Amino acid sequence: EIIFQDVDRADEAAESMKLTAYDCRDLGIIDTVVPEPPGGAHLDPEEAARQLRRMIVSELVNLQSTATKKMLKDRYKKYRNIGEYSSYFSAALTREVNALQNLVSSGARWI
Incomplete structure (x- = not known):
């Protein structure tokens, strides 16, 4: 809700911030998705x-x-790697910057 000021866009916000279960799995935060x-x-x-x-x-x-x-x-290695700078992080950051640039150029007043 904070990003879009609209609770109906929560899924979109989660996707844009890479908070989906599959993103967490790909980042190594979780092991599997049920x-x-x-x-x-x-x-x-x-x-x-x-x-x-x-x-x-x-x-x-x-x-x-x-x-x-x-x-x-394995657990030690997993938690040491969370948050580590990686190509995945770089790609996610690029997507986020592009999304923010699109919002700004479209005249969005709230991000």
């Missing part, structure tokens, strides 16, 4: 819960077969 049922979790919360349960159980099975030392090493 797919939603068609139309979204709010339309079928029971199916959403089933999918979430399947993903959690699957990940727990994977974790049980992974050595603790490896998990700690």
Whole structure:
């Protein structure tokens, strides 16, 4: 709402700031995205819960077969890399600058 001063444009704001689940996965912030049922979790919360349960159980099975030392090493590396300057960050920054330039040139009064 802050960016566009319009709560109906929240998805657009999230996309422009690269806050979608898939962006977070691509940036290494999260490991996986749990797919939603068609139309979204709010339309079928029971199916959403089933999918979430399947993903959690699957990940727990994977974790049980992974050595603790490896998990700690991977976790350390993951969190050290979050926020690291990368080509993905550079591309995201370029997109954001272009979007802001387009807003300014179109006469937007609020960003």
